[in-house]
Amino acid sequence: MEHARPLPTHLARRYLGWKATSFAENESWYRHLAQQGQHPRAMMISCCDSRVHTAALFNAEAGEFFTHRNIANLIPPYEPDGGKHGTSAAIEFAVTSLKVAHLIVTGHSACGGARGCLDMCTGHAPELEAPHSFLGRWLDILRPGYERIKDIPDETAKLRAIERQTVIVSLDNLMTFPFIEAAVKDGRLTLHGLWIDIGSGRLEQFESARNGFVPI
Amino acid sequence: MEHARPLPTHLARRYLGWKATSFAENESWYRHLAQQGQHPRAMMISCCDSRVHTAALFNAEAGEFFTHRNIANLIPPYEPDGGKHGTSAAIEFAVTSLKVAHLIVTGHSACGGARGCLDMCTGHAPELEAPHSFLGRWLDILRPGYERIKDIPDETAKLRAIERQTVIVSLDNLMTFPFIEAAVKDGRLTLHGLWIDIGSGRLEQFESARNGFVPI
Amino acid sequence: MEHARPLPTHLARRYLGWKATSFAENESWYRHLAQQGQHPRAMMISCCDSRVHTAALFNAEAGEFFTHRNIANLIPPYEPDGGKHGTSAAIEFAVTSLKVAHLIVTGHSACGGARGCLDMCTGHAPELEAPHSFLGRWLDILRPGYERIKDIPDETAKLRAIERQTVIVSLDNLMTFPFIEAAVKDGRLTLHGLWIDIGSGRLEQFESARNGFVPI
Amino acid sequence: MEHARPLPTHLARRYLGWKATSFAENESWYRHLAQQGQHPRAMMISCCDSRVHTAALFNAEAGEFFTHRNIANLIPPYEPDGGKHGTSAAIEFAVTSLKVAHLIVTGHSACGGARGCLDMCTGHAPELEAPHSFLGRWLDILRPGYERIKDIPDETAKLRAIERQTVIVSLDNLMTFPFIEAAVKDGRLTLHGLWIDIGSGRLEQFESARNGFVPI
Numbered sequence: 001m002e003h004a005r006p007l008p009t010h011l012a013r014r015y016l017g018w019k020a021t022s023f024a025e026n027e028s029w030y031r032h033l034a035q036q037g038q039h040p041r042a043m044m045i046s047c048c049d050s051r052v053h054t055a056a057l058f059n060a061e062a063g064e065f066f067t068h069r070n071i072a073n074l075i076p077p078y079e080p081d082g083g084k085h086g087t088s089a090a091i092e093f094a095v096t097s098l099k100v101a102h103l104i105v106t107g108h109s110a111c112g113g114a115r116g117c118l119d120m121c122t123g124h125a126p127e128l129e130a131p132h133s134f135l136g137r138w139l140d141i142l143r144p145g146y147e148r149i150k151d152i153p154d155e156t157a158k159l160r161a162i163e164r165q166t167v168i169v170s171l172d173n174l175m176t177f178p179f180i181e182a183a184v185k186d187g188r189l190t191l192h193g194l195w196i197d198i199g200s201g202r203l204e205q206f207e208s209a210r211n212g213f214v215p216i
Numbered sequence: 217m218e219h220a221r222p223l224p225t226h227l228a229r230r231y232l233g234w235k236a237t238s239f240a241e242n243e244s245w246y247r248h249l250a251q252q253g254q255h256p257r258a259m260m261i262s263c264c265d266s267r268v269h270t271a272a273l274f275n276a277e278a279g280e281f282f283t284h285r286n287i288a289n290l291i292p293p294y295e296p297d298g299g300k301h302g303t304s305a306a307i308e309f310a311v312t313s314l315k316v317a318h319l320i321v322t323g324h325s326a327c328g329g330a331r332g333c334l335d336m337c338t339g340h341a342p343e344l345e346a347p348h349s350f351l352g353r354w355l356d357i358l359r360p361g362y363e364r365i366k367d368i369p370d371e372t373a374k375l376r377a378i379e380r381q382t383v384i385v386s387l388d389n390l391m392t393f394p395f396i397e398a399a400v401k402d403g404r405l406t407l408h409g410l411w412i413d414i415g416s417g418r419l420e421q422f423e424s425a426r427n428g429f430v431p432i
Numbered sequence: 433m434e435h436a437r438p439l440p441t442h443l444a445r446r447y448l449g450w451k452a453t454s455f456a457e458n459e460s461w462y463r464h465l466a467q468q469g470q471h472p473r474a475m476m477i478s479c480c481d482s483r484v485h486t487a488a489l490f491n492a493e494a495g496e497f498f499t500h501r502n503i504a505n506l507i508p509p510y511e512p513d514g515g516k517h518g519t520s521a522a523i524e525f526a527v528t529s530l531k532v533a534h535l536i537v538t539g540h541s542a543c544g545g546a547r548g549c550l551d552m553c554t555g556h557a558p559e560l561e562a563p564h565s566f567l568g569r570w571l572d573i574l575r576p577g578y579e580r581i582k583d584i585p586d587e588t589a590k591l592r593a594i595e596r597q598t599v600i601v602s603l604d605n606l607m608t609f610p611f612i613e614a615a616v617k618d619g620r621l622t623l624h625g626l627w628i629d630i631g632s633g634r635l636e637q638f639e640s641a642r643n644g645f646v647p648i
Numbered sequence: 649m650e651h652a653r654p655l656p657t658h659l660a661r662r663y664l665g666w667k668a669t670s671f672a673e674n675e676s677w678y679r680h681l682a683q684q685g686q687h688p689r690a691m692m693i694s695c696c697d698s699r700v701h702t703a704a705l706f707n708a709e710a711g712e713f714f715t716h717r718n719i720a721n722l723i724p725p726y727e728p729d730g731g732k733h734g735t736s737a738a739i740e741f742a743v744t745s746l747k748v749a750h751l752i753v754t755g756h757s758a759c760g761g762a763r764g765c766l767d768m769c770t771g772h773a774p775e776l777e778a779p780h781s782f783l784g785r786w787l788d789i790l791r792p793g794y795e796r797i798k799d800i801p802d803e804t805a806k807l808r809a810i811e812r813q814t815v816i817v818s819l820d821n822l823m824t825f826p827f828i829e830a831a832v833k834d835g836r837l838t839l840h841g842l843w844i845d846i847g848s849g850r851l852e853q854f855e856s857a858r859n860g861f862v863p864i
Contacts, residue, residue, distance in 0.1 A: 001387045004422045005406045008318065012432050014274045015419050022272060023417040026440050028831075028838040029689060029749035033267045034326055034415030036747060039687040040266035041677060041711070048306050050256035050282045051249045053271060056238060058230045059449065059707075061442040063689070066266045069285040070302040071309055079300075080348040086286040086303050089354035090264050093287055093328070099684060101677035102224065110250055112309070132296040135313075138305035171217045183676075190221045190676040199250030201239040203231050206220045216228050224674050226709035233449015233707060240452075433819045436854045437838045440750065444864050446706045447851050454704060455849040465699045466758055466847030472698035480738050482688035482714045483681045487701060488670060490662045498698045501717040502734040503741055512780040516727075518718040518735050521786035522696050525719055525760070529783075534656065542682055544741070564728040567745075570737035603649045622653045631682030633671040635663050638652045648660050 026062075033063050040066040042102035043094040045170065047073045051198050052108050066094050072113025073105055074141045075170040078177045088177070095189060096179055103174065106194040107167040114163040117142040121150070145169040164213055167193040167206060242278075249279050256282040258318035259310040261303075261386065263289045267414050268324050282310050288329025289321055290357045291386040294393045304393070311405060312395055319390065322410040323383040330379040333358040337366070361385040380429055383409040383422060458494075465495050472498040474534035475526040477519075477602065479505045483630050484540050498526050504545030505537055506573045507602040510609045520609070527621060528611055535606065538626040539599040546595040549574040553582070577601040596645055599625040599638060674710075681711050688714040690750035691742040693735075693818065695721045699846050700756050714742050720761025721753055722789045723818040726825045736825070743837060744827055751822065754842040755815040762811040765790040769798070793817040812861055815841040815854060 007015075023030065044054050044065040055065060068090040075087055094100045107114075117139040119125035128136030145165025152158040171193050174180050183189035193206030195213055204213040222228075239246065260281040262270050271281060284306040291303055310316045323330075333355040335341035344352030361381025368374040387409050390396050399405035409422030411429055420429040438444075455462065476486050476497040487497060500522040507519055526532045539546075549571040551557035560568030577597025584590040603625050606612050615621035625638030627645055636645035655663075671678065692713040694702050703713060716738040723735055742748045755762075765787040767773035776784030793813025800806040819841050822828050831837035841854030843861055852861040 001384050001409070001422065001427070002424045003391060003400055003407050004387055004409045004424045006423070007320075007408055007410070007421055007432065011274050014276075015432060018273055018275060019417050019419075022441055025438050026749075026838075027417070027835050029440065030267075030417060031415045031836055032689070032747060032749040034413075036687065037326070038266045038328075039684065041680070041709075043264075048259075048282050048284050048310075050254045050280055051246075051278045053278055055269060055271065056278070057234055058227050059234060059442050059445045061440065061689075062267045062269055062272070064266060066264050067285050068264050069283050071305050074302070076300050076302075080350075082347045082353055083299055084292050084295075084353055084357060085300070085350050086290070086292075086354055088350040089287050092350045094264075097328070099680060101674075101680035104223075110253065112254075112313070131298045134296075134301050134304040134308045137298055137300055138302055141300060168217050171220055175219060184219055187675050188679055190674075191219050192223055193217070193220045194223065197250075199247045201235050201243070201246060203235075205223055206217065207222070208218045208220050211217070216223065216231060222673050224677065224709065225670060226707050229454070229707045230446060230449060232453045233446060236452035236456075237448045238445070433816050433841070433854065433859070434856045435823060435832055435839050436819055436841045436856050438855070439752075439840055439842065439853055439864065443706050447864060450705055450707060451849050451851075459849070462699075462849060463847045466845075469758065470698045470760075475696075480691075480714050480716050480742070482686045482712055483678075483710045485703060485710055487703065488710070489666055490659050491666060492662075494699045494701055494704070496698055498696050499717050500696050501715050503737050506734070508732050508734075511732075512782075514779045514785055515731055516724050516785055516789060517732075517782050518722070518724075518786055520782040521719050524782045526696075529760070536655075542685070544686075544745070563730045566728075566733050566736040566740045569730055570732055570734055573732060600649050603652055607651060616651055623651050624655055625649070625652045626655070629682075631679045633667050633675070633678060635667075637655055638649065639654070640650045640652045643649070648655065648663060 030062065038063055038098070040064055040098060040100055042066070042104055043068065043091065043100045044104050044106065045073050045075065046106040047071065047108055047111060047113065049108060049111065052106070052196065054106055057196065066098060066100060071135065071138055072111055072142065072166045073107055073170060074138065074166060075173040076141050077173045091174070091177065092179065095183055102190050102192060104192045104194060105167050105170045106196060107163055108195065109163060109197045109199065111163050111166065113139060114142070114166055115159060117146060118159060118162050121146040142166060142169055164195050167195055171206070246278065254279055254282070254314070256280055256314060256316055258320055259284065259307065259316045260320050260322065261289050261291065262322040263287065263324055263327060263329065265324060265327065268322070268412065270322055273412065273419070282314060282316060287351065287354055288327055288358065288382045289323055289386060290354065290382060291389040292357050293389045307390070307393065308395065311399055315404070318406050318408060320408040320410060321383050321386045322412060323379055324411065325379060325413045325415065327379050327382065329355060330358070330382055331375060333362060334375060334378050337362040358382060358385055380411050383411055387422070462494065470495055470498070470530070472496055472530060472532055474498070474536055475500065475523065475532045476536050476538065477505050477507065478538040479503065479540055479543060479545065481540060481543065484538070484628065486538055489628065498530060498532060503567065503570055504543055504574065504598045505539055505602060506570065506598060507537070507605040508573050509605045523606070523609065524611065527615055531620070534622050534624060536624040536626060537599050537602045538628060539595055540627065541595060541629045541631065543595050543598065545571060546574070546598055547591060549578060550591060550594050553578040574598060574601055596627050599627055603638070678710065686711055686746070688712055688746060688748055690752055691716065691739065691748045692752050692754065693721050693723065694754040695719065695756055695759060695761065697756060697759065700754070700844065702754055705844065714746060714748060719783065719786055720759055720790065720814045721755055721818060722786065722814060723821040724789050725821045739822070739825065740827065743831055747836070750838050750840060752840040752842060753815050753818045754844060755811055756843065757811060757845045757847065759811050759814065761787060762790070762814055763807060765794060766807060766810050769794045790814060790817055812843050815843055819854070
């Protein structure tokens, strides 16, 4: 590997600051985590978006959330075709090996992935429809969500709706995995859907009874 | 979606605490982020492991790192086959749309994925060799790394070596993506490889000149 | 004292969240509690186990339960030998000064202390039999309970039985304290025995008439 | 055991409410805790006082804090005399078996135990000086703390000082246990001292560098 470069100086300095402060204060806890392994209570699935920090949102500490982050917090359907499915591998490990009790999918406002899917499905993003577009093929997962909201006339309302569909489609797809379905049915695993509005900090959760999101 | 359940109360309370403190203190910044969109300077690729918090490691704030987390921080090779490749979609979006300047791959000690691959390649994890194992198929990405370190006699040294191979294999695979190779060659993008020892907090970076890791 | 360290940051943040929400909402009640002193209606004796939260179990608020927690919720027999008996001091203060009306002993499933006593009494935990083992000497309190259940052939049933004996032995020992016996006999104090199954949430109470536990 | 009585109806009803709500929402987590055992990150030592709820203070959930509560959150000195030392048994189990990373001692304002010790040491509580007084003998642990603050002229200031001494004396005594000293010295365990003012909700922590308490 000849292309790796040294870390930018400001990041190296910030790391040294972390080492001298936060790490030093929690040295015993990090040593414990290294020796005793991780026992996270929940798996968190959220977007790659740089503005979404679920650990901060819940003042979580190292060891608490097993976290998978991908574009638009999407879970693909169960496809046991022998392919390299990173998301499916992550939930398989969390549920069957770590035996987490909670699986939390967190969507967010102003999601570039949700907007990309909306643009693609309405013919405004031909580059995403190209077969070789990794992003386009990934956002195909969200198409069933688009179908449900496509008749909303107002553009802003439609965008907000598809942002929330990222969570609903993922929860639906989670239940197509046999090991998830079994764990949910016998009470070992609970699913949760959240959506955070970045600008206002309002957190909403999906309520099955209302088939919609309500603020916490 | 009938299976979603309310968030555990303690998490709801912790969120309300975040809203009343951290969010309230940074309200203008979150509003700015919501209105101006994200402009992250780097993409961070790290493991799902609950003990690895790269945002904490660099005292990063909302908006700074576009972050993808998967099992063992692995990048698969470039495969434009029309499949749903979540990791490839994430790096495509980061490099071609967000135009991040840095791509940082961070591995870590005591990585369950690295150990799983070692077990699988040495015949000690037949469940991972099953074609339907999402985790096993995902860890196949790391096999070229195993090949490089398989003759190390000491078991602990071998484990530490394959943990670092998660980073090297990923950096190698990144360069198989045409849009990455082009961006690196003309100076728009820089690659970095890091490895954190959880128990001691020691951060190492890959140095191309030495073809190995050295502490920061 | 040169060894104290700052609180881990995530706990400091969570406290600030509590201060800004739960405390702020109940400020007048906390002020009242500070000025008027505590007048708890019951003393709760439960295990140190991190999974047992009796305040949550009864939606109890600050001021309601005077709570002593030790390993396996054990009460030693009355021993007025001038030694430092923390448990005896706690019940003495609760009954003679605070004049609580109820004394509740709550045991639980999967109790490490109950299992430790069983292992020790059957010769499987020599480290607990060492005279310097604080844990072993403390669990000696439970030996009379072991004697009562030792002939149960099934191992799981035996474990469940000794877990419930932690409650029965403690209730028995409570009556050896003269100030408890007097208060019970003249109706100022009532004793209660509970046992919670962590996994199922089933709460059982000891019924003197049946000499056994029944679900609530 | 013929003296146990049924739980007061209002408590039974509240339990049924918890079962139908909080437990139902977290059923998967409780099942996980029952099957996987506890892995608490910290041991909390606090007072029996009904107004002190450290779990609420940190929005902690079942499984997080291994909690010992006794009168005035006191740790006696190391006394391997073969006696039944409940507090010493609890810290032995937390540090040597559970391997907690943090040991937190939390004192509080308006502490009946601290006031009792002050009264006893100044000759105003002869009943506590009686050899058979469990409470008096227990509060003897705090005498070294009284010696340090006895010359403070103002009575209120003196009371506040001895309330904080409950924490300092306990931290000092913790270090007399060989297994604590060893774990602290090699970085496996960190000690923390806190003090909460009930009426104002102000939390202070002991800073070794200043040899005093400062607000968080």
